[in-house]
Amino acid sequence: DTAVSQTPKYLVTQMGNDKSIKCEQNLGHDTMYWYKQDSKKFLKIMFSYNNKELIINETVPNRFSPKSPDKAHLNLHINSLELGDSAVYFCASRQANTGELFFGEGSRLTVL
Amino acid sequence: GQQLNQSPQSMFIQEGEDVSMNCTSSSIFNTWLWYKQDPGEGPVLLIALYKAGELTSNGRLTAQFGITRKDSFLNISASIPSDVGIYFCAGLNSGGSNYKLTFGKGTLLTVNP
Numbered sequence: 001d002t003a004v005s006q007t008p009k010y011l012v013t014q015m016g017n018d019k020s021i022k023c024e025q026n027l028g029h030d031t032m033y034w035y036k037q038d039s040k041k042f043l044k045i046m047f048s049y050n051n052k053e054l055i056i057n058e059t060v061p062n063r064f065s066p067k068s069p070d071k072a073h074l075n076l077h078i079n080s081l082e083l084g085d086s087a088v089y090f091c092a093s094r095q096a097n098t099g100e101l102f103f104g105e106g107s108r109l110t111v112l
Numbered sequence: 113g114q115q116l117n118q119s120p121q122s123m124f125i126q127e128g129e130d131v132s133m134n135c136t137s138s139s140i141f142n143t144w145l146w147y148k149q150d151p152g153e154g155p156v157l158l159i160a161l162y163k164a165g166e167l168t169s170n171g172r173l174t175a176q177f178g179i180t181r182k183d184s185f186l187n188i189s190a191s192i193p194s195d196v197g198i199y200f201c202a203g204l205n206s207g208g209s210n211y212k213l214t215f216g217k218g219t220l221l222t223v224n225p
Contacts, residue, residue: 040217042217090154092154094211098160099145105152105153106152
C-alpha cells in the first residue's frame with residue numbers, strides 16, 4: 001500500500017488554465033504539506049495543514065489554494081497557470097511530535 | 113529566513129569509496145534529518161537526529177548532529193552504484209504545531225562502477 005499518494009503523476013497544460021493535484025495519506029498522520037521542487041532540485045515549503053487547519057502558508061501567489069477536506073487529504077488547486085509554475089510538487093505527511101516527513105512520489109507539472 | 117548551506121553540490125566517486133557531505137546553518141536547529149531522492153521519486157528519510165552531539169548509523173550511513181546545533185554531516189562508507197541520487201539535509205525548529213522543515217540544496221552523488 002502506498003503511504004502518501006499523489007495524482008496525477010504528470011500534468012501538461014497550457015498557460016492560463018486551472019489545475020488540481022490531489023494527495024492522500026494512509027499513515028494516520030495529522031499534518032500534511034505541499035513542497036515545490038524547482039529545476040535546480042531545491043525543495044521549498046508551500047503550505048502545511050494540521051487536522052484540516054492551515055498552519056504554514058509561505059509566500060506563495062494566491063493563485064495557489066490548498067484544500068483539506070479531512071486530515072488524510074490535502075489537495076492543491078492552481079489558477080491561471082504561468083510558465084514559472086512548472087515544477088515537481090510533492091505532498092508529504094508528518095508523524096506526530098517528530099520532524100519526520102513522508103513524501104509522495106511527486107507530481108510533475110509542465111506549463112506550456 | 114533560515115538558510116542551510118549544503119556541500120558539496122555534487123560528487124563523482126568510484127564504487128567502494130567513502131563519501132562525506134555536510135550542512136551548516138546560520139541558526140540553531142533542534143532536529144536534523146537526512147533524505148535521499150532517487151530520480152522520479154520523492155525524498156526518503158535516511159536518518160533522523162534529535163540531540164546535539166548525537167551520532168547515528170543506518171547500515172553504511174552515519175550521520176552526526178553537531179555540538180553547536182548549527183551543522184550536521186552524513187558519511188556513506190563503501191559506496192555502491194545504488195547510492196546514486198540526491199542527498200538532502202533538513203533542519204527543523206518546532207514550535208507548537210508548526211513543524212517547518214528547511215531543506216539544503218542537495219548533494220548529487222554519482223557512483224562509477
